[in-house]
Amino acid sequence: MALSLDSALSDPRPATSASWTAQGIFTVVFLGIAAGLQMADVGLQAVSLAAIQASFGVSDTALGALQGLAGILIASALAIPLARFADRYSRKRVLLCLIAVSSALMCLSAVAREFPLFFIGRAAAGITEFAMVPLVYSLIPDLAPERHRVSANLGFAALMAAGASGGFYFSDILLSTAGTLFAWPAEPWRKAFLLLGMAGLPLLLLGTLTANPIRHLGMDDRETQGSLLAFLRLRWQAIGLFVGTAGCLITAVQALNQLIALSLQRQFGAATGDIGQAMGLIILLTSVGCLPVAGLLDRKLAGRFGRAVRPLIMGISVIAAIPALFVLTALRTLDQAFVAVGLFLFMTCTANALVPTMLQDLAPASLRARCFAIWSFVVSLFGAAGPLLAGALSEWVFDHHLLGAIVTVALPALAVSALCALGSVHMARRHRNRRALAGEGPQ
Incomplete structure (x- = not known):
């Protein structure tokens, strides 16, 4: 129906x-x-x-x-x-x-x-x-x-x-x-x-035993009437900040994820098997370990910040990841590099964990599936850009010093992500204050 x-x-x-x-x-x-x-x-x-x-x-x-x-x-x-x-x-x-x-x-x-x-x-x-x-x-x-x-x-x-x-x-x-x-x-x-x-x-x-819940539609659905173009025109600022926050973060993460094994092999002359085992453990621990941390922070801070809490957590996590990435090229041993990579991935995974909830907050119920599908395509573009740019810089600028190329791509991407996240915080808090003044209750 x-x-x-x-x-x-x-x-x-x-x-x-x-x-x-x-x-x-x-x-x-x-x-x-x-x-x-x-x-x-x-x-x-x-x-x-x-x-x-x-x-x-x-x-x-x-x-x-x-x-x-x-x-x-x-x-x-x-x-x-x-x-x-x-x-x-x-x-x-x-x-x-x-x-x-x-x-x-x-x-x-x-x-x-x-x-x-x-x-x-x-x-x-x-x-x-x-x-x-x-x-x-x-x-x-x-x-x-x-x-x-x-x-x-x-x-x-x-x-x-x-x-x-x-x-x-x-x-x-x-x-x-x-x-x-x-x-x-x-x-x-x-x-x-x-x-x-x-x-x-x-x-x-x-x-066949699963639920088929009703859609809980709201005023955004009335304003957009199920039109994707109307939604884009109505919320273009918030959408732009969301894309900048999450998209640039994906660029930075994929620049490191896709090329870190090869870059550490070149930097430290380590065996491929040793790097693979360590990175497999790091990726598992960071991708799963970040989930309860993100959930706990959201629950504890939501009462004070409302929906602004999610871009706030994301922005702080992105900023916290920058020092780990910045020192990566100066480290002397492989073990130190693994620690820096683990810290970077844990903080960026914590930021990424709240992206689906942020998009749910942003998208009207009648457009939610299409918004997530479009976002998946946008993510693939941002994600492909990270290793592509890092590889090109390594070959043409850094004389195959891949670790330096990764950092050069990831640092500005993280900076843009953090700025957009803070912009989203400001917009969400302003929207919350307007709703409170109008007597609709904060969100």
């Missing part, structure tokens, strides 16, 4: 859920598991690239296009029109369709005999994965009580991250288990993709 803004806005229901329900909790957990399973195939594919290359006899360029073009840019761009269905029709039906299509495309990847068909299948699977996240962040505000919305967002992010990392960590188990279950002759990576695809069937059955 299509969304009717007029009827929804005339309904005197509260703006958010008053309390958790058992079905609501189950739905949030299910969403995290479903998104995590979808993301697991990304890790499996990354680990299996050499085998995939041998199966199809393709070049490194083709593999690069598979990982970047098919996996990110095409998928994130085409997920935007798909998110429109989530904004206009039953989100539960869209959710079940995404799970079914994703599972079918994993199976298609397993049986594809030509690389173009495999490429198309993986690009299409990426679309369903990118469409899943906007759908989830559209659902959570209508499932979770307002005071628990940040916790619900962070819990979903943790489950999704666990699934994504599980694709890497358990890749050997997936390959061996699939080889045991499926006796016919085929490459092990094909059997593993088929096993992941078949796991979607029980997930699909469990999905």
Whole structure:
């Protein structure tokens, strides 16, 4: 059934859920598991690239296009029109369709005999994965009580991250288990993709038990009338500050994340295996450890700052990350570098943890899925810019001193992010004061 803004806005229901329900909790957990399973195939594919290359006899360029073009840019761009269905029709039906299509495309990847068909299948699977996240962040505000919305967002992010990392960590188990279950002759990576695809069937059955909450629409929905262009015209300043804050942060983080292993190898002459093990542990601890910290800060400070607390925490975290990055090039030992990288990633992960909640605060309920889908595409552009600029500077300016190039790209990006975050704080507090003077109550 299509969304009717007029009827929804005339309904005197509260703006958010008053309390958790058992079905609501189950739905949030299910969403995290479903998104995590979808993301697991990304890790499996990354680990299996050499085998995939041998199966199809393709070049490194083709593999690069598979990982970047098919996996990110095409998928994130085409997920935007798909998110429109989530904004206009039953989100539960869209959710079940995404799970079914994703599972079918994993199976298609397993049986594809030509690389173009495999490429198309993986690009299409990426679309369903990118469409899943906007759908989830559209659902959570209508499932979770307002005071628990940040916790619900962070819990979903943790489950999704666990699934994504599980694709890497358990890749050997997936390959061996699939080889045991499926006796016919085929490459092990094909059997593993088929096993992941078949796991979607029980997930699909469990999905029928999830909630399909009503949309809690507000005045922003009345003002925009479900029009994305109207929303952009109405809130362009806040949108610009949000993009500057989160986008520049992604540029800085990806400049380091994608190139730090190679840069430390060059800087300290360390073995690849030693760096990989240490970075794997650092990334796991920082990406998961930041979640309770971000949630606790949001809960403790929200009463004083309202919605300004989220850009405030983000700005402070970004500023705190700058010294760790600044001293990175001056450190003498690899262990010291690992400590600096860990501090940098912990602070930037803490900042990033609140980005979905900030976008939920900004986007009207009737446009929420599309806003998150567009944001996913914007993130892919900002994220690609970081390692691209750092690599170019390393080659053309820094004589292959990659660590210096990373810092040169990341520092100004972090500075812009912090300034935009503080601008968002000022705007949010001004909006809160206007609402208080108008007798509407602070937010």
